[in-house]
Amino acid sequence: MNDRTRLGLTGGLAIASAALISSWFLLVRQGMDPVVAFGAAIPPSLLFGFIGLAARYPCRATPLRTSSATRVLGTHVGAAVVASGVWLLSWNLWLSRVTGSAIHDLPLMLATGALLYGVTVVVHYLTLELEASRHAEEAALRYQVLMREAELRAFKAQVDPHFLFNSLNAVASLCGSRPQDAREMAQLMADFFRQTLRVGSLDRIPLAQEIDLVSRYLAIEKVRFGARLAVSIHVDAAAADTMVPPLLLQPLIENAVRHGIASMVEGGTIELSAVRNDGLLKIRIENPADPDRARARGESIGLENARGRLSAISEGRAVFRTKESDGRFTVEIEVPA
Amino acid sequence: MIRTVIVDDEPLAREVLREYLAGDEEFEIVAECANGFEAVQAVTAHDPDVLFLDIQMPKLDGFEVLSLLDRAPVVIFVTAHDEYALRAFDVHALDYLLKPFSEDRFRSVLQRVRKQVAGERTAPVSLAASLRSRPLQRLVVRSEDGTIDVVAVARIDYLEADDDRILIVTGGRKLPKQQTIGDAAAELDPDRFVRIHRSYLLHIDRIERIELYAKDSRVAILRDGTRLPVSRAGYARLKQLL
Numbered sequence: 001m002n003d004r005t006r007l008g009l010t011g012g013l014a015i016a017s018a019a020l021i022s023s024w025f026l027l028v029r030q031g032m033d034p035v036v037a038f039g040a041a042i043p044p045s046l047l048f049g050f051i052g053l054a055a056r057y058p059c060r061a062t063p064l065r066t067s068s069a070t071r072v073l074g075t076h077v078g079a080a081v082v083a084s085g086v087w088l089l090s091w092n093l094w095l096s097r098v099t100g101s102a103i104h105d106l107p108l109m110l111a112t113g114a115l116l117y118g119v120t121v122v123v124h125y126l127t128l129e130l131e132a133s134r135h136a137e138e139a140a141l142r143y144q145v146l147m148r149e150a151e152l153r154a155f156k157a158q159v160d161p162h163f164l165f166n167s168l169n170a171v172a173s174l175c176g177s178r179p180q181d182a183r184e185m186a187q188l189m190a191d192f193f194r195q196t197l198r199v200g201s202l203d204r205i206p207l208a209q210e211i212d213l214v215s216r217y218l219a220i221e222k223v224r225f226g227a228r229l230a231v232s233i234h235v236d237a238a239a240a241d242t243m244v245p246p247l248l249l250q251p252l253i254e255n256a257v258r259h260g261i262a263s264m265v266e267g268g269t270i271e272l273s274a275v276r277n278d279g280l281l282k283i284r285i286e287n288p289a290d291p292d293r294a295r296a297r298g299e300s301i302g303l304e305n306a307r308g309r310l311s312a313i314s315e316g317r318a319v320f321r322t323k324e325s326d327g328r329f330t331v332e333i334e335v336p337a
Numbered sequence: 338m339i340r341t342v343i344v345d346d347e348p349l350a351r352e353v354l355r356e357y358l359a360g361d362e363e364f365e366i367v368a369e370c371a372n373g374f375e376a377v378q379a380v381t382a383h384d385p386d387v388l389f390l391d392i393q394m395p396k397l398d399g400f401e402v403l404s405l406l407d408r409a410p411v412v413i414f415v416t417a418h419d420e421y422a423l424r425a426f427d428v429h430a431l432d433y434l435l436k437p438f439s440e441d442r443f444r445s446v447l448q449r450v451r452k453q454v455a456g457e458r459t460a461p462v463s464l465a466a467s468l469r470s471r472p473l474q475r476l477v478v479r480s481e482d483g484t485i486d487v488v489a490v491a492r493i494d495y496l497e498a499d500d501d502r503i504l505i506v507t508g509g510r511k512l513p514k515q516q517t518i519g520d521a522a523a524e525l526d527p528d529r530f531v532r533i534h535r536s537y538l539l540h541i542d543r544i545e546r547i548e549l550y551a552k553d554s555r556v557a558i559l560r561d562g563t564r565l566p567v568s569r570a571g572y573a574r575l576k577q578l579l
Binding site: 165 | 489
């Protein structure tokens with residue numbers, strides 16, 4: 001049921017109940033002929049239908065959730081008197097013109113009109129509440145979609161197509177000679193991608209979990225690079241428990257592989273260490289890199305992204321340093337923890 | 338037999354090429370290389386008919402390898418990057434394989450190689466040169482004894498014309514390369530390298546100062562004390578840039 005039909009029904013209900021009550025009143029209390037009574041009751045009831053519909057505005061102006069009880073009550077008592085008065089006035093005018101008589105029991109009718117108005121107010125509040133909850137549901141759904149989109153975007157930015165296609169090529173190659181290893185490689189890739197998706201949606205993860213993700217990534221790269229890639233990881237227990245933004249280190253390690261190890265004929269070792277003392281988490285990534293390598297644009301973008309992200313989440317209190325000398329590339333991060 | 342060289346820095350990537358090639362008796366693998374240096378040596382030593390060439394490799398990339406070959410075999414690029422592959426296709430490299438590729442696709446490439454090897458070979462150097470991105474980030478030089486030097490552009494002090502070749506001067510070393518100074522200038526960043534003289538292309542970061550030497554003749558003094566002549570046209574170009 002959409003908003004318009006609900007509104008129509010509310011108006012119809014107001015007209016019907018006003019017509020019913022007023023014609024019954026004329027019929028029983030004032031002993032009129034049924035046809036005359038009905039004819040005399042319908043036009044003011046139509047008017048009352050509009051008044052009932054208009055009651056939506058004071059309802060919207062004083063939402064139940066946010067307005068005080070006195071305000072709600074005051075607004076609607078006032079509105080009820082006005083609505084009922086207008087109804088009775090028009091009814092009385094119409095009645096005297098058609099039949100020459102007047103309404104006998106004005107106070108009773110005034111109370112009845114006010115009551116009718118009260119009923120329409122309740123109906124309005126109900127439909128408004130229904131709409132609000134539906135909007136809230138929609139907003140929640142939209143938020144979820146946006147979150148998922150953001151996750152996917154992060155994931156896309158995260159996953160380098162070069163890495164994906166070369167890894168798939170390694171799987172294809174292993175299928176021929178070592179199917180067991182091919183399965184293992186496929187599993188490593190699936191685990192890595194799934195883990196990336198999962199932590200990408202989180203706000204903070206323990207460093208140990210990020211290290212786990214990095215290790216999965218390096219396990220895949222080791223299959224590709226063979227003996228050229230060696231890894232040494234040292235994380236102390238205090239550092240492992242520290243909460244960090246997800247995917248903080250993975251892009252840096254990816255850089256170390258792509259622009260460091262991949263640029264060396266003999267390859268080399270990626271050293272990753274993390275220690276925490278005196279309220280400071282210190283992370284250091286060091287790898288060999290050919291000083292004469294062709295500089296890819298993505299290299300500096302990856303570093304700038306990491307720097308920007310770190311600065312944003314630490315409100316500028318983090319330190320992010322890169323250094324390249326004597327064929328070694330170093331990234332140092334210091335975050336208050 | 339069609340003599341074949343495989344070049345890829347990843348062992349598994351070489352393995353799948355080897356496996357597929359083993360299924361065709363006409364092809365013989367004469368060398369497998371894990372980097373650009375090995376590739377240049379292998380092609381020089383074996384003069385193969387066909388080269389399966391990865392693009393992203395340590396030291397020398399695939400395009401640089403081709404630029405160092407006097408006489409290149411039929412080249413098939415093997416890469417995970419389709420932007421390279423598309424560029425290669427534009428300048429009629431025989432074909433390209435996008436990793437990972439199917440055996441059917443590989444067989445169709447071999448079919449094209451067979452036809453090509455039976456016919457004429459294309460000159461590789463112009464193809465390689467047109468594929469490289471400009472301005473160049475590094476120069477590659479192969480000396481007469483076969484050693485290969487890779488010089489990052491930032492480390493070049495200046496280029497000097499020497500008959501039909503150029504001397505690349507970097508940190509006191511002079512590396513000869515078979516190229517005209519005009520062609521070299523076209524490949525380097527025009528905002529960093531200025532033709533200060535008919536025979537000199539200077540890296541502007543190296544300039545200490547310019548002195549008036551005689552009427553209408555100036556000399557550039559470099560940070561290491563080297564003095565290079567500056568022609569009148571060269572001085573105009575220099576002034577424009579600075």
